[in-house]
Amino acid sequence: MISRTNKAIIVFAVLFCICVFAGNNGCNGTDSREKVDDVVEEFSGKKDVDRYQRVKGEIYQIQKRQSKKYDQLLVGDSAE
Numbered sequence: 001m002i003s004r005t006n007k008a009i010i011v012f013a014v015l016f017c018i019c020v021f022a023g024n025n026g027c028n029g030t031d032s033r034e035k036v037d038d039v040v041e042e043f044s045g046k047k048d049v050d051r052y053q054r055v056k057g058e059i060y061q062i063q064k065r066q067s068k069k070y071d072q073l074l075v076g077d078s079a080e
Contacts, residue, residue, distance in 0.1 A: 041047050
């Protein structure tokens with residue numbers, strides 16, 4: 001028969017395995033968390049603000065390039 005000490009060791013080992021399995025399974029929740037965060041950002045308007053800032057930066061860069069080209073045209077015209 002199995003002694004009382006061996007039963008305790010077996011029970012501890014089984015509980016330990018269950019805890020390790022449950023702990024590792026908790027890491028898979030990050031996908032769900034990312035989806036929830038994404039939805040919250042969408043409803044709170046954060047995504048719109050981020051898009052606005054990105055487009056604002058792109059427009060600034062375009063205006064800067066156009067201004068530089070315009071200045072080059074002016075310099076080219078005055079040299080002729």
